[in-house]
Amino acid sequence: MNLYIVVPSLEYLNQAGTRIRYRRIQESLQSLGARLEMVDIDTVSLQENYEGDLYIFSKCYDARAIILAKHLRAKGKVIATDIFDDYFSQVNDPRFVRLRSWFNQLVENCNFVLCSTIKMQNVIHHFYPDKKVHVLNDPYLCFEHDALAETLERKLAAAQNTMCIKIAWFGMGDNPNFKVGLQDLVAFSHYLEPIVNSEFKVELSILTNKRAMTTENLELLKSLPINFYLDEWTERKESILLEESLVSFLPVNFQNFSIVKSMNRAITALTAGTQVLSVGDDLYQALGEFVYRSPNDLLNNLRSGKLLLSSKTLTKLDKLLDTLANPMIEAQKLSDFISQFQNVEQKHTQQGKFVLCVINGKESSNSVNQLTKKLNGLSVKTPFTKSNNQFDVIVEVINNKLVFYVKEEVTKLLGKRVQGYISQRLSINKSLYFKVNLALIEELNCPIEFINFGSSIFSDTSDYPVIVKSIFSILEAVFPNSELVFSEQSKSGWWLS
């Protein structure tokens, strides 16, 4: 089976998420006869022959994923999406309406959903109880028992001899939507105080992404109870830091976004030979006996020379990680899971059987439009669309009523009867369009009159969901066998009922 992981852009191919989650199982999958490749969404859409059997969309948070999923399904491909960030359970947060709408549309076209934790699986099942969801744990890079045993002994001896505890904090320091990362480090830093006040010297090193190093965050770091060394994260610097550190400090806050995260940070820390001190949410509960929840326990164990992770406990950790992060085992479980879809009969099996209509909301990217065109879909401009692109269908509100224009070459896709309702031809942006008289479509059972439209931002906001719904109804009425995709990236207050 050929698996394609579809990421939003070329840059994502080298990001930590891709590196940890997919590259680490690539080899194991190969040995099981499954080929895993990673490719950016624009490259996939340019392929002439779609060679994959299974396409898994990862972090492709715009309508391109939905469009391509529909297209690939029609070609008999198995479709999935990998969800490892919870942007969906914050139902009171309007910033995520667009993502909930995106997920809702994508999941309909997926044979299954992949995720990285049981808790994330629970979130998905809460919204889609019948959807098949597979938990693919983030696997570790390597587990070298002997080298690790040596590292652990060296670190213990060094800490006891120099009376110095080297603490590491590493990873993404921010998130565009939530207060996480460096803010967690500062918020939970009082847990470091017993260590700072102990007989040991303490050195804290922080490796994080450049974007997180805002004045606000850096100023916050000043309130840490110890001096620190800060540097920009790279894979290499992380591995050097963990090689030198006795402890990784992993605070986790309690918001929905944080409590469903994968355990990869703790697993990276343990398999690199650092102790883990985790405070806040007990995200790493499954690693229980290898995770310190109290700094005093860590101090006491250091004094007695019996740290939780030591050359003596490594075999136990190895065994535990088999169930949580072993790349071979994770690959095997994934392979077993996806085998059920090998001969699946898809909803659409022939290309061209449906008319793909992509409805552009307030903000919809050019790349969505380009993909629509590439797949011979129809791009639809709503009265809210800001873009000046060429659209195949234009819906406007004129004299309080919805008016529906189709481009000349699109008229052939209209239902036979609807072609008879064309009432006017006119030029818009130097292209020829035809107006369809909506009043003549008998089966149309949706509002097309909006008396307050355009009078204020308030009326437009309240009209928004109704107009969009009407456009859905109109498209379904005029184009037989239409498949509709809604593309909206705006974060401003809007909703679809």
Added chain:
Amino acid sequence: MNNNYAIFIINLLQDINILRPLIFMANSHKLYTEILVTRQFSARDKGGSWLKEIEEIASKNNSIIYPVKDDSDALRVLNRKGGVIYAASESNLGAHSPTHNILKIAPSSFTTTTLQHGFECVGFLQSKQHDIAHGTNVEFAADTVCGWFPEEKMKSMLDSQKDKLIVTGPTLALQNTATEIDNEIPKDIGLICENLHSVRLSSSGDLKADFMDMFEGFCNRISEQKVVLRPHPGGQYVLKNKVKLPSNVTLVNSPTYKVGMSRFAYGVSAPSSVIIDMLLAKIPVAVWRDSEAVMDADNFAGLTEVRSIDDWVKFL
């Protein structure tokens, strides 16, 4: 950790003049001197002549120069060090944000200090035009601020900032170290300083033309004599705007510490700290004001005012 560092942040071109004596002083006290040069400074220093000045200062004081793109760059320089950080222009105003932010994020192993960089200076003592342009709520991120006068004379200092004040006087008073006066600069003639970029000449209407007209008229009236015109190091108005100057005017653009103010016969300037420089150099000084006296010069009360071409000529 080594706490013997004296770090200097240079963001505006004119910061160099203010910080220079302290860099020499810090070096003579056996501190490690390091100079952070902001990205914005490099953008302002188009010809690179001010960077040469910094390099000259650094070479005389064994200082390391760090160009810093942003806060995190600066923090990497400050990591695992301690001592004192000096900023010559720092406040919550937009133009000062690079230094303001560095002082905000500086590790607590450093004491941070902002220097009053001029006689009239935002957050310390402002003119009416400063108030109009910048408001009256100017704050510092620094732990301490070094001012020229005691609290009661700092009319623009917020109460919340007064506890930070240490009265040190201007660093100009320390400007006695290894200064190489540029002997090419003419002497025994008048020095006119322009600060046409200053909010003093734009916040209450455009007074720039008024200054230039009067300056030109003055030059024409004394056409037999030469005068030196010195643009403000940070403003450089006559150069940037390619202002055509009368034939008896020589332009001098050297840093203050290389000019040697005492070489001049007299000095005229709109309200500006350069007036204090000239006073300290013990040359006769007049304060220029627009003919309608719109520009606030109250802080310079007591000095001769020139408000017309006749006034200028009479002052000679």
